Amino acid sequence: MGVSPNDSVLDDTAEARPVKRLFIADNSALANALGGPNPTLTSQALATRTAEKLIT
8 A cells, every 4th residue: 555656556545556446455455565554454454445445
């Protein structure tokens, strides 16, 4: 995830740049793919944020 298409595959709303309306709503959207020692809350927050983007 990132702001610039030069250094990220996903935009800041977790939408894939090359495929419109393809959202990645799990820890694979993060650069380190971990989200910390216990990624449960990170996964939930990312999924919630992506869901909010989908309904707007």
